[in-house]
Amino acid sequence: MTIPPLLGTLETALYADDLDAARMFWTDIMGLEEIVSVPGRHVFFRTVDQPRPQVLLVFNPEATEVPPKADADQPVPPHGARGPGHACLAVAPEALDRWRAHLENHGIGIEADFLWPNGRRSLYFRDPAGNSIELADPAIWAPKGVPST
Template sequence: MTDRAPRLLGTLESALYADDLEAATRFWRDVMGLKPFQSQPGRHVFFRITDLPRPQVLLVFRAEATEVPPDADARLPVPPHGARGPGHFCLAVAPESLGVWRDHLIARGIGIEADFRWPNGARSIYLRDPAGNSIELADPAIWAGG
């Protein structure tokens, strides 16, 4: 027996919650460029962020639909989960692409909530998705050396 936790590989999936999944799909697909790969009307839509070096996905659920416990004989007995109110999600962006992202968002009518440099010089841009979630596009260096 060891006191150390086993090694983690990284983040596989992150979840946000939205009441309007059609608006969420339009935003994440058409504005942010993520490919939807699975959906269940009224319950969820899943987006692929990347496959390399490991798959990473964004899951967007209607909280109301995921709070219901699965049936006793469910094929996939995922426990109930969900959140209320705005969440936060950050995507890593190459530092030289942040200006291009800013222009892209503004051209699509997406308001920029904040655009600043952290004390270490790394930059973040904040915006809101249609559900009010705080979305950050950031130079991965915001967490370097910490």
């Protein structure tokens, strides 16, 4: 039997105890659009709209560790993580210097700024929950010889 194809990543999840701080960071600093929230449980953001929607989900782990009620309309299984997670957002390579200046202007410390062995660049910093956030040239994962776009 052949493995069915995947279309890509639809959701990325991070966990934060303080959803208000997460909301402010992801909208005011990172420029994402908030698309839905449930106070004390989660706040969701659109990262990309086209050609296929992609979203960043930020959950309060204390709320999502609780199993759904038997009569729940949306019986999402319990999930959660404690401690820092990681997410990487693709950025045009020519925008990385502007991103670094933007983050520093907002008091966000850059933990790392380096070139990978293939010559592609990444910036690392922390969100208010301590998650490791990376902004990277998407060509860090391109096969050898494939130019950056």
